[in-house]
Amino acid sequence: MNRRSKEALFFNIFRGCALFVVIVLVVILGYILINGVGKLSIDLFTQNPAPNSHGAMVAGGILSPIVGTLMLMAIVLIIAVPAGVFGAVFLVEYGGNNRISRAWWMIVNNLAGVPSIVWGLVGVGLLVYYLNFGLSLLAAGVTLSFVILPLIMVATKEAIEAIPPSIREASVALGATKWQTVRHHILPYSASGILTGIILSLSRAAGETAPILLTGVAVNAAIPSSLSDSVQALPYYIYLMTQTSDRSAAIPMAYAAALVLIGVIVLLNLGAIILRNRYRQKYRW
Amino acid sequence: MVALKSKKNNRYMRKIFEGGMTGLLLACALVSVLVLLMVFMFLLGNSLPFLQNNDIWQFLTGTHWLPFGDFPSYGILPLFVGTLMVTLVASLIAIPVGLGATIYLSEIASPQVRNVLKPVIEILAGIPSVIYGLFAALVLSDWIMVIFEPNTRLNALNGALILAVMMIPIMVSVAEEALNSVPRNLREASLALGATRWETLKMTIVPAALPGIVAAIILSMGRAVGETMAVIMATGNSTQFTFNILASMRPLTAALAIDVPEATVGSMAYYSLFAVGLVLFIITFALNLVAEYVLARFKEAYH
Numbered sequence: 001m002n003r004r005s006k007e008a009l010f011f012n013i014f015r016g017c018a019l020f021v022v023i024v025l026v027v028i029l030g031y032i033l034i035n036g037v038g039k040l041s042i043d044l045f046t047q048n049p050a051p052n053s054h055g056a057m058v059a060g061g062i063l064s065p066i067v068g069t070l071m072l073m074a075i076v077l078i079i080a081v082p083a084g085v086f087g088a089v090f091l092v093e094y095g096g097n098n099r100i101s102r103a104w105w106m107i108v109n110n111l112a113g114v115p116s117i118v119w120g121l122v123g124v125g126l127l128v129y130y131l132n133f134g135l136s137l138l139a140a141g142v143t144l145s146f147v148i149l150p151l152i153m154v155a156t157k158e159a160i161e162a163i164p165p166s167i168r169e170a171s172v173a174l175g176a177t178k179w180q181t182v183r184h185h186i187l188p189y190s191a192s193g194i195l196t197g198i199i200l201s202l203s204r205a206a207g208e209t210a211p212i213l214l215t216g217v218a219v220n221a222a223i224p225s226s227l228s229d230s231v232q233a234l235p236y237y238i239y240l241m242t243q244t245s246d247r248s249a250a251i252p253m254a255y256a257a258a259l260v261l262i263g264v265i266v267l268l269n270l271g272a273i274i275l276r277n278r279y280r281q282k283y284r285w
Numbered sequence: 286m287v288a289l290k291s292k293k294n295n296r297y298m299r300k301i302f303e304g305g306m307t308g309l310l311l312a313c314a315l316v317s318v319l320v321l322l323m324v325f326m327f328l329l330g331n332s333l334p335f336l337q338n339n340d341i342w343q344f345l346t347g348t349h350w351l352p353f354g355d356f357p358s359y360g361i362l363p364l365f366v367g368t369l370m371v372t373l374v375a376s377l378i379a380i381p382v383g384l385g386a387t388i389y390l391s392e393i394a395s396p397q398v399r400n401v402l403k404p405v406i407e408i409l410a411g412i413p414s415v416i417y418g419l420f421a422a423l424v425l426s427d428w429i430m431v432i433f434e435p436n437t438r439l440n441a442l443n444g445a446l447i448l449a450v451m452m453i454p455i456m457v458s459v460a461e462e463a464l465n466s467v468p469r470n471l472r473e474a475s476l477a478l479g480a481t482r483w484e485t486l487k488m489t490i491v492p493a494a495l496p497g498i499v500a501a502i503i504l505s506m507g508r509a510v511g512e513t514m515a516v517i518m519a520t521g522n523s524t525q526f527t528f529n530i531l532a533s534m535r536p537l538t539a540a541l542a543i544d545v546p547e548a549t550v551g552s553m554a555y556y557s558l559f560a561v562g563l564v565l566f567i568i569t570f571a572l573n574l575v576a577e578y579v580l581a582r583f584k585e586a587y588h
Contacts, residue, residue, distance in 0.1 A: 207413025
């Protein structure tokens with residue numbers, strides 16, 4: 001085999017790998033779309049899950065899982081977003097590039113690598129039992145916030161670091177303090193980048209199952225009326241539907257809920273992409 | 286005089302405000318470190334009652350995982366082997382395919398193709414693990430039944446295949462960055478010497494980017510070890526001790542998800558699960574640390 005045909009052979013193999021990845025995505029999304037779309041109805045979005053005649057929770061709709069997921073996302077928004085954004089601002093703007101802040105970022109990166117079920121375990125031990133939150137919306141939301149915190153920090157870091165140092169130097173040269181520089185220059189200029197990161201992190205929070213599995217979800221939970229109630233969530237509902245013995249009724253519901261969950265995530269991602277594109281047009285360094 | 290005084294006062298106030306804001310931001314940054322410390326201390330603290338009363342060697346090498354019942358046995362070897370088998374088989378598929386796709390994406394594809402392929406990878410990374418689990422449990426398992434005819438519908442191979450799919454986007458994004466950070470002049474020098482693009486790739490770019498590629502592989506393996514939902518839905522969760530990839534297995538993560546709700550708080554089974562969590566934490570932490578270290582050295586070399 002000569003050198004040219006060898007090149008063609010290998011390049012085609014690589015092309016095949018890439019094609020395979022695309023096909024996998026199309027097949028997975030296709031299966032969920034085709035099997036889930038038939039179940040979509042007004043009732044699906046307006047009714048809570050209900051038991052069927054055999055007592056399995058496969059009838060009704062998925063209202064309470066949808067609302068529960070939104071509530072969990074709200075808790076993450078309140079806890080993880082401010083802590084993550086301000087923490088990252090401190091590390092980049094005040095910490096600089098020294099050994100301590102590099103080690104600190106290493107810790108953040110390692111936090112992002114902690115398996116989500118380990119967070120669930122810590123959530124059970126610390127929040128549910130030790131702090132006596134019980135199996136609740138609050139315990140699940142806080143656990144989820146732990147999972148999301150490092151993601152928001154890394155996204156914020158990348159957004160801030162994209163701002164050229166000359167902006168900071170100009171601001172400080174005009175007599176602005178560190179906080180004034182952050183408040184009037186760093187945060188506004190990186191706002192859309194940070195916002196993109198927040199949206200993507202929230203979409204991750206919407207799909208996380210393992211952390212909430214142990215800390216606050218319940219099969220027959222209604223829409224929570226307080227932070228101490230247990231909660232239903234879309235990903236947990238999907239998991240439940242694959243574990244139910246009444247498969248013929250449960251599987252269509254699982255696909256429908258999966259389609260809704262993917263819909264939520266795609267919408268959030270689209271929002272992030274639009275934001276990112278606008279940001280690119282607004283600021284060019 | 287008055288104006289001067291108020292100005293001084295103002296500056297004083299500003300200093301306090303400035304200090305307050307710095308403190309607030311520092312507090313937020315401290316959260317991350319405190320959380321990590323808390324996780325580790327908490328896992329360790331809750332494992333201690335178990336580790337003090339049980340033989341650690343027996344815990345690590347025992348072949349029966351029966352934490353409940355009158356004669357409990359806390360051997361995590363079957364769980365560990367479950368994690369190992371699933372991760373290794375997934376890696377055998379994900380590493381070549383992921384690398385191939387990465388090389389295509391960053392070296393071969395035209396900008397138009399790249400604009401399609403990159404979002405595809407991003408979407409794959411964004412799909413929740415429970416959706417992958419759903420696909421494995423309902424669709425992939427049927428295909429495996431037809432092709433390999435295993436004894437159980439849900440088995441380790443099923444979990445490994447879906448994990449392979451989940452590993453690919455992480456590998457591609459980290460490895461692509463590594464390929465992109467290889468300096469342009471290396472590539473140009475190789476081409477100028479008459480090497481074909483494949484030879485340049487094989488003998489110049491990939492060797493130069495090797496540390497980044499290794500980090501990508503380690504990071505994606507860490508993800509596979511820590512993955513819970515897809516695994517719990519796909520592998521069947523039997524605690525038998527076996528190396529048969531077509532048998533049902535229960536990896537470490539699945540054991541936590543299944544057994545924690547069963548365990549009474551303060552019982553030995555409860556503490557044993559924290560010990561399992563500690564093992565899992567240490568494995569993934571070590572993998573991440575190695576990957577971080579390799580990446581940091583790699584970045585230093587080319588900056």
